[in-house]
Amino acid sequence: MSQAFTGTLALTWVAISRDRIQLPVWILAVAAFMVAVVSIWNGDLSQEELVSVAQFYGVQPAVRMFGLASGATLGAYIMSRGFVVFAVLVAVMSILFVVRHTRQDEDTGRAELIGSASVGRHANLASAFIVVVGANVLLAVLIGLILTFKGLPVASSFAAGAAFAGIGIFFAGLAGLAAQLAGTSRGATGLALAGLGLAFVVAGIGNILGRVDEAGVRVVSAWPAWLSPVGWGQQMRAFEEDHWSLLGLFAFSFLVLAAGAVFLETRRDTGKGLLPERRGPSAASPGLLSPVGLVWRLQRGVFLSWAVGVGLFGIVVGAVSADLEAMLDELEGFDEIFERIGGTDVIVDAAFVTFMGILALVITIYAVQGLLRMRAEESDGPAESVMATAVSRRQWVTSYILNIALGTAALFLIVGLTVGVTAGIVMGDVAAWAADLVVAGLVHIPAAWVVAGAVVLAFGLFPRRTALLAWMVFVIAAVTGPFIGAMLDLPEWIQNISPFIHVPAVPGESVTAAPIVGLLGMAVLLTGAGLLAFRRRDIDVTSV
Amino acid sequence: MTNAVSISGLVKNFGSVRALDGFDMTVLAGEVHGFLGPNGAGKSTTIRVLLGLLRRDAGEIDLLGGDPWRDAVALHRRLAYVPDEVKLWPTLTGGEVIDLMGKLRGGLDPARRAEMLDRFKLDPTKKCGTYSKGNRQKVAIVAAFSSDVELFLLDEPTSGLDPLMVMAFRETVTEARREGRTVVLSSHIFADVEALCDRITIIRQGKTVQAGTLDELRHLTRTLIEVETEKAVEDLDKLPGVHAIQIEGLQASFQVDSDEIDRVLRHLVQFGVKSLHSAPPSLEELFMRHYGDDVSRQEAAEKRGTL
Numbered sequence: 001m002s003q004a005f006t007g008t009l010a011l012t013w014v015a016i017s018r019d020r021i022q023l024p025v026w027i028l029a030v031a032a033f034m035v036a037v038v039s040i041w042n043g044d045l046s047q048e049e050l051v052s053v054a055q056f057y058g059v060q061p062a063v064r065m066f067g068l069a070s071g072a073t074l075g076a077y078i079m080s081r082g083f084v085v086f087a088v089l090v091a092v093m094s095i096l097f098v099v100r101h102t103r104q105d106e107d108t109g110r111a112e113l114i115g116s117a118s119v120g121r122h123a124n125l126a127s128a129f130i131v132v133v134g135a136n137v138l139l140a141v142l143i144g145l146i147l148t149f150k151g152l153p154v155a156s157s158f159a160a161g162a163a164f165a166g167i168g169i170f171f172a173g174l175a176g177l178a179a180q181l182a183g184t185s186r187g188a189t190g191l192a193l194a195g196l197g198l199a200f201v202v203a204g205i206g207n208i209l210g211r212v213d214e215a216g217v218r219v220v221s222a223w224p225a226w227l228s229p230v231g232w233g234q235q236m237r238a239f240e241e242d243h244w245s246l247l248g249l250f251a252f253s254f255l256v257l258a259a260g261a262v263f264l265e266t267r268r269d270t271g272k273g274l275l276p277e278r279r280g281p282s283a284a285s286p287g288l289l290s291p292v293g294l295v296w297r298l299q300r301g302v303f304l305s306w307a308v309g310v311g312l313f314g315i316v317v318g319a320v321s322a323d324l325e326a327m328l329d330e331l332e333g334f335d336e337i338f339e340r341i342g343g344t345d346v347i348v349d350a351a352f353v354t355f356m357g358i359l360a361l362v363i364t365i366y367a368v369q370g371l372l373r374m375r376a377e378e379s380d381g382p383a384e385s386v387m388a389t390a391v392s393r394r395q396w397v398t399s400y401i402l403n404i405a406l407g408t409a410a411l412f413l414i415v416g417l418t419v420g421v422t423a424g425i426v427m428g429d430v431a432a433w434a435a436d437l438v439v440a441g442l443v444h445i446p447a448a449w450v451v452a453g454a455v456v457l458a459f460g461l462f463p464r465r466t467a468l469l470a471w472m473v474f475v476i477a478a479v480t481g482p483f484i485g486a487m488l489d490l491p492e493w494i495q496n497i498s499p500f501i502h503v504p505a506v507p508g509e510s511v512t513a514a515p516i517v518g519l520l521g522m523a524v525l526l527t528g529a530g531l532l533a534f535r536r537r538d539i540d541v542t543s544v
Numbered sequence: 545m546t547n548a549v550s551i552s553g554l555v556k557n558f559g560s561v562r563a564l565d566g567f568d569m570t571v572l573a574g575e576v577h578g579f580l581g582p583n584g585a586g587k588s589t590t591i592r593v594l595l596g597l598l599r600r601d602a603g604e605i606d607l608l609g610g611d612p613w614r615d616a617v618a619l620h621r622r623l624a625y626v627p628d629e630v631k632l633w634p635t636l637t638g639g640e641v642i643d644l645m646g647k648l649r650g651g652l653d654p655a656r657r658a659e660m661l662d663r664f665k666l667d668p669t670k671k672c673g674t675y676s677k678g679n680r681q682k683v684a685i686v687a688a689f690s691s692d693v694e695l696f697l698l699d700e701p702t703s704g705l706d707p708l709m710v711m712a713f714r715e716t717v718t719e720a721r722r723e724g725r726t727v728v729l730s731s732h733i734f735a736d737v738e739a740l741c742d743r744i745t746i747i748r749q750g751k752t753v754q755a756g757t758l759d760e761l762r763h764l765t766r767t768l769i770e771v772e773t774e775k776a777v778e779d780l781d782k783l784p785g786v787h788a789i790q791i792e793g794l795q796a797s798f799q800v801d802s803d804e805i806d807r808v809l810r811h812l813v814q815f816g817v818k819s820l821h822s823a824p825p826s827l828e829e830l831f832m833r834h835y836g837d838d839v840s841r842q843e844a845a846e847k848r849g850t851l
Contacts, residue, residue, distance in 0.1 A: 282668040284643035294644060298633060381631050388595045388625040389648035392617045539597040
């Protein structure tokens with residue numbers, strides 16, 4: 001048995017030095033995010049305000065999905081508001097690390113090289129666990145220090161850090177197990193992330209089904225919360241009761257998962273998973289058999305995850321709108337910022353314009369990424385085989401443009417609908433809010449399409465620089481655009497470079513045809529020029 | 545017989561590197577044409593020009609009566625291509641890719657598809673991401689030969705196949721030839737070409753160096769012979785077509801032009817042959833011998849240019 005772990009220590013050092021950039025960046029980024037979050041939220045909230053924010057998480061069952069109310073203190077407020085986000089970050093960090101150092105090594109063949117040296121069968125897995133546990137402990141200490149320096153109670157601050165570390169360590173164990181089950185590193189990551197998603201939902205359901213106390217500031221969760229490691233972290237109730245004993249639950253479950261991973265590792269071959277390889281159909285369905293059908297099939301998974309992501313974000317934005325209205329009334333200065341960005345003095349409208357503008361930039365990332373797939377298929381994919389069939393170059397590019405343009409438009413529709421409907425539910429008058437915000441979403445489509453058109457042009461003219469140019473265009477459009485440009489007080493002519501600046505500020509402003517038509521014309525022009533350039537150039541395959 | 549492909553004076557530059565430098569090739573309709581040359585000589589570039597994937601800088605090309613750049617889509621309905629490195633979509637199954645490529649080419653024969661899957665022992669339900677190089681190559685071969693086309697452009701199609709599958713591939717090409725289809729087979733493996741091709745074109749540094757039937761080119765090939773005899777071998781150097789003679793006691797090794805083998809063997813018999821080993825020449829040796837010793841250096845330079 002002990003022989004199976006021979007070389008663990010040496011491999012631990014290898015793992016640390018291989019990950020000397022990535023892991024520290026993760027840890028520092030999470031810590032920096034915590035610093036940012038506490039400095040925004042520490043404000044001089046009065047006791048009444050603390051009660052009202054605690055009630056926000058306590059009284060509305062739907063909001064409990066995202067946080068557990070544990071009393072009217074600043075620490076408890078930070079925990080209810082930020083817990084899920086940090087838990088997810090720490091868990092993702094741990095999952096990616098473990099998969100990177102176990103399953104991915106097998107996919108690349110590195111594990112075979114190491115395995116042929118005098119190291120035990122479980123040495124690699126054990127070393128990954130050692131490093132990831134260490135990283136989580138370090139992160140716990142950092143978070144504890146950050147919260148302490150913000151003037152919060154010392155013991156509770158470290159209890160909060162420990163809760164996050166517990167969740168990170170749990171998911172490290174789960175990822176170790178998934179790495180034995182799945183056939184590839186992508187499969188292992190997916191399996192572990194699915195576990196994280198499930199844990200989040202189960203904890204949320206437990207909180208939603210729970211009961212709130214009379215003051216409306218503390219929720220006692222129902223039993224499902226205890227089935228989820230995210231739930232355990234919340235039940236530690238840092239800054240209220242500091243249930244340190246729950247760390248035992250994390251430690252025990254990690255040991256069970258790790259033992260399971262070790263057990264499974266003795267029963268499988270390197271490079272193969274225990275779950276059978278997923279098979280697929282032996283013949284293509286009719287929907288696949290066209291260039292457009294092919295691109296949709298390739299893009300479908302990405303699109304659906306984006307749709308769910310922006311939809312969830314839209315629901316959150318819509319749900320906090322009423323709360324936002326109340327909060328913004330109290331906070332001096334913020335209304336001025338929103339007004340300057342949003343171009344309207346109706347504060348909620350201005351806030352929505354801001355949200356929509358940010359979401360528009362995020363959705364444009366989908367368009368840029370989707371179109372960059374063309375280049376990947378060309379340089380290192382089957383594109384040349386497709387263009388060696390009776391598919392013309394125009395057809396091939398158009399199939400991508402159609403998919404991405406429509407997908408982008410659909411994402412804007414989804415955002416408009418989810419924000420509008422949830423805002424309508426919270427503030428009353430669903431139909432009016434939905435209609436307003438759908439329009440507020442859709443007006444951004446032409447601006448996103450302009451950026452997309454520039455990507456097509458870059459692809460047509462400079463195939464080897466497509467990705468670089470595409471992201472440069474995006475960054476310029478974002479930086480000169482309505483938020484950063486306005487914040488930096490850039491000269492108007494520079495701000496006018498960004499297509500997003502020309503989008504009507506809906507709701508608040510009325511929609512005018514001129515900018516929309518202008519942007520659409522620009523998008524068509526860029527796309528058409530890119531298409532022409534692509535039809536005239538060589539297909540550029542990087543690896544021969 | 546008409547020409548399926550005729551190329552004359554083809555030039556293709558990549559930046560400052562001239563990949564094709566006045567290349568000529570003629571492929572007769574209905575023949576299997578071997579396209580030989582060391583790696584980086586310009587084989588893949590030529591095939592990509594024929595497919596309209598690359599635009600030529602100069603030269604005349606007639607492909608099935610059309611222009612490969614201008615008439616690409618119409619021509620692509622009548623031909624099938626197997627690339628040298630087959631890249632597929634990892635999330636699609638082999639069966640899906642075969643159907644897709646067939647459909648995009650203009651349709652495929654289901655019975656033929658089933659027969660080819662069986663012949664190449666390919667499991668069409670596996671995701672392409674899990675296929676080995678050889679299996680990806682099989683997907684492309686099955687997709688190509690399930691289509692009813694006039695011309696097959698095959699770029700190093702056997703480089704990842706095991707010997708059994710190479711035999712299946714040869715059978716498939718022979719069938720296609722019997723049905724009157726034209727095959728252009730690029731390779732640097734002499735055995736493939738020898739087994740299948742009616743005529744061959746040899747390319748080096750972007751130029752045609754030899755073209756003709758195998759018999760016409762037979763003089764290019766030399767066989768390496770190592771022999772152990774009872775008496776020391778004498779007078780080898782007086783025979784025509786014998787080169788690089790090395791004799792150490794009762795062991796002799798030398799190269800002999802392929803059309804002189806018979807005469808040399810008769811000569812050897814009088815010394816009492818105890819063991820004899822002969823090896824056909826590799827293409828690399830052939831090039832080294834006939835075209836100087838700078839092939840590998842040239843190869844490296846050209847490869848850099850196309851990367």
